[in-house]
Amino acid sequence: xxxxxxxxxxxxxxxxxxxxxxxxxxxxxxxxxxxxxxxxxxxxxxxxxxxxxxxxxxxxxxxxxxxxxxxxxxxxxxxxxxxxxxxxxxxxxxxxxxxxxxxxxxxxxxxxxxxxxxxxxxxxxxxxxxxxxxxxxxxxxxxxxxxxxxxxxxxxxxxxxxxxxxxxxxxxxxxxxxxxxxxxxxxxxxxxxxxxxxxxxxxxxxxxxxxxxxxxxxxxxxxxxxxxxxxxxxxxxxxxxxxxxxxxxxxxxxxxxxxxxxxxxxxxxxxxxxxxxxxxxxxxxxxxxxxxxxxxxxxxxxxxxxxxxxxxxxxxxxxxxxxxxxxxxxxxxxxxxxxxxxxxxxxxxxxxxxxxxxxxxxxxxxxxxxxxxxxxxxxxxxxxxxxxxxxxxxxxxxxxxxxxxxxx
Amino acid sequence: xxxxxxxxxxxxxxxxxxxxxxxxxxxxxxxxxxxxxxxxxxxxxxxxxxxxxxxxxxxxxxxxxxxxxxxxxxxxxxxxxxxxxxxxxxxxxxxxxxxxxxxxxxxxxxxxxxxxxxxxxxxxxxxxxxxxxxxxxxxxxxxxxxxxxxxxxxxxxxxxxxxxxxxxxxxxxxxxxxxxxxxxxxxxxxxxxxxxxxxxxxxxxxxxxxxxxxxxxxxxxxxxxxxxxxxxxxxxxxxxxxxxxxxxxxxxxxxxxxxxxxxxxxxxxxxxxxxxxxxxxxxxxxxxxxxxxxxxxxxxxxxxxxxxxxxxxxxxxxxxxxxxxxxxxxxxxxxxxxxxxxxxxxxxxxxxxxxxxxxxxxxxxxxxxxxxxxxxxxxxxxxxxxxxxxxxxxxxxxxxxxxxxxxx
Numbered sequence: 081x082x083x084x085x086x087x088x089x090x091x092x093x094x095x096x097x098x099x100x101x102x103x104x105x106x107x108x109x110x111x112x113x114x115x116x117x118x119x120x121x122x123x124x125x126x127x128x129x130x131x132x133x134x135x136x137x138x139x140x141x142x143x144x145x146x147x148x149x150x151x152x153x154x155x156x157x158x159x160x161x162x163x164x165x166x167x168x169x170x171x172x173x174x175x176x177x178x179x180x181x182x183x184x185x186x187x188x189x190x191x192x193x194x195x196x197x198x199x200x201x202x203x204x205x206x207x208x209x210x211x212x213x214x215x216x217x218x219x220x221x222x223x224x225x226x227x228x229x230x231x232x233x234x235x236x237x238x239x240x241x242x243x244x245x246x247x248x249x250x251x252x253x254x255x256x257x258x259x260x261x262x263x264x265x266x267x268x269x270x271x272x273x274x275x276x277x278x279x280x281x282x283x284x285x286x287x288x289x290x291x292x293x294x295x296x297x298x299x300x301x302x303x304x305x306x307x308x309x310x311x312x313x314x315x316x317x318x319x320x321x322x323x324x325x326x327x328x329x330x331x332x333x334x335x336x337x338x339x340x341x342x343x344x345x346x347x348x349x350x351x352x353x354x355x356x357x358x359x360x361x362x363x364x365x366x367x368x369x370x371x372x373x374x375x376x377x378x379x380x381x382x383x384x385x386x387x388x389x390x391x392x393x394x395x396x397x398x399x400x401x402x403x404x405x406x407x408x409x410x411x412x413x414x415x416x417x418x419x420x421x422x423x424x425x426x427x428x429x430x431x432x433x434x435x436x437x438x439x440x441x442x443x444x445x446x447x448x449x450x451x452x453x454x455x456x457x458x459x460x461x462x463x464x465x466x467x468x469x470x471x472x473x474x475x476x477x478x479x480x481x482x483x484x485x486x487x488x
Numbered sequence: 489x490x491x492x493x494x495x496x497x498x499x500x501x502x503x504x505x506x507x508x509x510x511x512x513x514x515x516x517x518x519x520x521x522x523x524x525x526x527x528x529x530x531x532x533x534x535x536x537x538x539x540x541x542x543x544x545x546x547x548x549x550x551x552x553x554x555x556x557x558x559x560x561x562x563x564x565x566x567x568x569x570x571x572x573x574x575x576x577x578x579x580x581x582x583x584x585x586x587x588x589x590x591x592x593x594x595x596x597x598x599x600x601x602x603x604x605x606x607x608x609x610x611x612x613x614x615x616x617x618x619x620x621x622x623x624x625x626x627x628x629x630x631x632x633x634x635x636x637x638x639x640x641x642x643x644x645x646x647x648x649x650x651x652x653x654x655x656x657x658x659x660x661x662x663x664x665x666x667x668x669x670x671x672x673x674x675x676x677x678x679x680x681x682x683x684x685x686x687x688x689x690x691x692x693x694x695x696x697x698x699x700x701x702x703x704x705x706x707x708x709x710x711x712x713x714x715x716x717x718x719x720x721x722x723x724x725x726x727x728x729x730x731x732x733x734x735x736x737x738x739x740x741x742x743x744x745x746x747x748x749x750x751x752x753x754x755x756x757x758x759x760x761x762x763x764x765x766x767x768x769x770x771x772x773x774x775x776x777x778x779x780x781x782x783x784x785x786x787x788x789x790x791x792x793x794x795x796x797x798x799x800x801x802x803x804x805x806x807x808x809x810x811x812x813x814x815x816x817x818x819x820x821x822x823x824x825x826x827x828x829x830x831x832x833x834x835x836x837x838x839x840x841x842x843x844x845x846x847x848x849x850x851x852x853x854x855x856x857x858x859x860x861x862x863x864x865x866x867x868x869x870x871x872x873x874x875x876x877x878x879x880x881x882x883x884x885x886x887x888x889x890x891x892x893x894x895x896x
Contacts, residue, residue: 108519159602190621197613197703198606201683205605213598215875233665235657245653246662247855249643250827254654256640259670263686264693271690275609275683286819286873301553410696419658465694467623 082106082169084218086155086175086207089133090115091316092223092299092358096175098306098313099359100366101146108149108169109133110162110178114199115316118185118323123465124458127317127332127450128302136251139312152396156203167214171219173366174211176222178203179272183227184409184463185322186269192463193268200272201279208283217290221362221371222280222354224295225273226382230264237419241295241378266412267465280376288308288373292365296358297351297382297420300327301438302446304356315355317446319454321461326350326388327395329459331439331447334399336456343408343461346389347415351382354433364428380422384430407476411465490503490514491579491774494563494624495585495617496521497541500631500707500766501722504583506714506721507767509554515648516557516577517541518570522607523724525589526593526731532866534853535725535740535858536710547720562609567618569724575622581774583618584630586611587680588751591635592817592871593730594677595599600871607686608680616691625698627777629770630688632703633681634759634790634828638672645827649703649786674820675873688784696781704766705790708735709846710854712764723763725854727862729869734758734801737867739847739855742807744864751816751869755823759790762841768812772836788830791840799843806847815884819873 083100087093088109101107111133119125133137137148142182149169155162155178166174179200180186186196204222211218229238243261246254260281265271276293283289307315318324319332330340361381370377386394390405408414460477463469491508495501496517509515527533539547545556557577563570563586573584579631587608588594611889612630637646638818651669654662668689672725673679684701691697713722726732727740738748761769769789776786794802800811816822869887 099708159598163598190567190571190617194610194614198610201609202606204603206602209598209601233655233663235659235661235663236655237658242723243549243655245655245667246664247641247644247651247653249641250645251643253643255641257653257670262665262667262670265686265690266692271686274686277675278679278682278686281671282673282676286675342894462755 081173082171084108084110084169084171084174085177086110086174086203087179087272089113090177091318092355093177095304095307095315095355095359096177096362097148098140099304099363100307101148102144103363106137107149108171110151110153110155110165112154113152114180116329117449122320122322124320125453127319127453128314128446129453130316131312136313139310143310143313155206156199159206162206163210166210166216168349170216172219173221174207176204176220180269181222182323183267183269184461187267187465188322188463196268197272201280202273204276204279208279208289211289212283212287215370215464219366220289220291221365222276222291222293224276224293224460225270226295226297226380227266227270228263228277228295229261230276232416232418234417237421238380240334240380240424241293241376251422266410277376283458284374284376290370290372290374292370292379294361294365294379294381297353298325298327299353299355299358300325300435301355301433301442304359317450318341320458322463324459327391330392330442332454332459334395334401334443334456335447335451337401338456339402339404339408340392340395341404341460342389343406343410346387346392346405348388348412349385349416349418350388351385351418351420353382354432354438357383357430357432361425364425364430368428371485372404373448379424381425382422383416384435385420386435394436394439398443407473409461409464409469409473411469438446489581490579492516492518492577492579492582493585494518494582494611495587497521498585498885500763501585502544503712503723503763503767504770505556505713506548507712507771509548509556510714511771513809516559516579517634518559518561518573520562521560522588529896530730532728532863533861535727535734535861536722536854537861538724538744539650539720544721547718551718551721562840563614564607571621572616574618574624578624579626581627581629581749582615583770584612584615584628588677590731591675591677592869595675595873596730596871604676605680607620609683612684612687616697619697620691620695620758625780626776628697628699629773630684630699630701632684632701632702634788635678636671636682636685636703637669640672640824640826642825644805645829646788647829648788648832649701649784661765674818685784692782692784698778698780698782700778700785700787701771702769702787702789705761706733706735707763707766708733708760708843709763709841712767728862728866730871732867735799738800738894739851740859740867742803742809742863743855743859744862745809746864747810747812748800748803749812749814749868750797750800751814751818752822754795754800754813756796756820757793757824757826758796759793759826759828760843761790762846765838765840768838769833771839772833776836787832788828789833790828791829792843793826793828796842802844802847806851815881817869817872817877817881819877
């Protein structure tokens with residue numbers, strides 16, 4: 081099968097690329113290398129050393145015998161070039177990771193909000209628009225987020241994309257309807273994924289595009305079977321306050337013998353999935369496309385739910401680290417319950433890697449191994465959701481000396 | 489009050505500007521003049537002669553004694569200049585019409601889809617983003633569309649923006665929830681207004697912006713009390729296949745003694761409102777802003793519902809014109825029922841102008857008066873929703889000689 085991976089230079093894009101290449105598919109990466117530019121902008125880098133994409137492609141060919149294509153195209157900004165490439169190469173499937181994916185980065189300033197909206201909406205729309213324009217029936221697999229589910233109802237687990245409701249008619253009787261789950265995003269980044277859903281809804285209906293949307297939890301872990309095959313194939317490990325997920329930052333803090341900084345009470349429940357499972361899920365989605373004319377197929381791509389404070393305790397037990405509470409930069413409920421349905425992937429054969437089982441390897445193989453590369457001033461999350469929160473946050477962090485004075 | 493009108497050079501923007509100026513408000517138009525550029529692109533023009541915005545501003549000052557500001561800024565493309573202006577002028581309210589507003593134009597080609605998404609999403613997001621960035625609590629009044637309500641349920645009238653539903657909990661019990669009406673757009677243009685709703689939802693929640701969204705029906709009529717005050721203050725009258733609404737095209741066909749071309753069976757039900765009422769509704773919305781921290785306030789801005797074939801018959805009775813059926817360029821149900829709630833505006837004092845009462849004046853004062861300016865080849869709607877529909881449409885239209893061969 082011929083598969084295009086938009087954003088194939090990124091954290092999930094790269095192992096997905098290797099996974100499909102390893103299975104014998106003909107894979108091409110399309111990427112504007114924005115993740116590398118953002119590293120440069122923020123003055124941060126992956127804890128694991130990142131070679132250029134061209135070098136990684138070369139190493140993969142040596143290690144596996146498989147060639148990868150690489151097209152340096154900005155899908156969001158350069159519609160015409162992307163369309164020309166798509167119409168010429170004509171992939172059977174397009175996996176779409178070409179979006180800015182960090183909530184804190186999206187809230188950093190008005191410039192970052194504009195960038196995130198513009199980049200993400202146009203990347204998704206340009207893909208759908210180009211498929212119709214070149215008359216290509218390729219299966220689109222998109223990385224969404226659990227964060228599109230905002231309106232959680234206590235006592236109701238989150239279904240996979242669609243919600244069954246009863247609507248009251250004018251005569252007072254009730255009629256069942258199934259609707260796209262009502263979105264209520266918690267950040268500009270999450271909002272762009274809600275916008276994506278409406279783009280998919282329209283193009284699936286009007287142009288009968290075949291689209292799968294994967295609402296993913298927080299991904300943890302670094303290695304997949306393929307990234308382990310050579311040191312230069314290693315995946316990114318982001319630990320900074322914008323791109324580092326909560327678990328990565330705990331692991332780094334533990335490796336530094338620094339207290340684990342928990343936002344607020346740490347009562348926020350989050351869904352998680354290991355990078356290896358994430359890649360397998362994309363493969364399962366690829367093998368189970370929707371029919372032409374069918375609505376967008378939506379999976380919840382997550383395997384377990386944890387509260388942030390429980391996660392901190394887990395890392396603390398493993399390492400002896402202490403736990404410290406700091407103000408949250410986010411505007412959200414301090415405590416929330418989260419129950420998520422993920423029956424579809426389990427029914428299709430996913431056998432999840434558990435956090436409890438994989439954490440130690442992540443600590444030893446990644447965090448401790450590369451800890452000499454860390455810039456500890458970059459660990460705290462300082463991108464605040466509002467001006468008021470920002471003011472409180474800076475004061476408190478400076479008191480705690482979590483942020484060194486003047487380092488922002 | 490200091491009021492900014494984004495898109496104040498357009499069809500509703502202009503009479504809204506004059507209406508608020510006439511009430512003694514300090515009004516500034518912000519416009520990129522895109523509607524004039526699109527006229528140039530399509531090779532069409534308003535049936536009524538349009539002077540430049542600068543000239544219209546000058547004539548209004550002579551006629552009324554009131555000055556108007558005019559800022560030539562592209563809100564979608566030039567965030568920084570818009571933000572600087574907004575932060576300096578600091579309006580109390582911003583009325584936002586700065587979007588591409590024709591469904592057929594949005595479906596014309598992949599270029600027009602990209603333009604519409606890019607322009608509309610960025611215009612709305614740049615406004616919200618800039619208000620937060622310059623810390624301005626101005627009331628945002630946005631022109632939405634009845635077209636965001638896609639999932640209509642037979643037997644249930646369309647509520648004003650929010651739908652009450654029952655959600656089933658995991659234990660089988662039901663819980664009532666009020667959700668944003670599930671959107672299901674019929675065109676790229678309509679979809680952008682669905683995206684806008686999610687932008688509003690986020691900024692109302694995260695930044696407590698005060699936002700009113702007006703889901704408007706098809707606007708008919710040309711004059712308001714102010715546009716009547718001088719020939720050079722006259723409003724646009726679009727009759728072309730992209731920007732002309734169904735009623736305008738019927739009036740022009742009748743004035744030309746040409747059959748009225750009805751798409752399909754003409755069984756599509758549409759909501760309508762007169763331009764004078766539209767302007768009054770914006771004023772009512774201005775006087776009734778939401779509280780800070782309140783969710784987006786949504787009104788249905790329409791006063792009556794008609795099927796397209798009934799509208800054709802109404803014009804036919806008035807003028808003796810014949811009715812002809814042509815294939816529809818749109819992908820939609822041939823027949824639909826539409827019942828819309830509009831209690832809020834009626835409760836706040838709106839006394840609607842009825843189509844039945846105003847049609848004759850529109851025919852005499854506008855269509856017949858300016859008919860010498862018409863280009864009859866521009867009347868048919870030829871922007872098709874899919875490639876298949878386009879093929880059928882061209883064949884049938886050429887058979888009927890509605891489109892002259894070669895004129896496309």
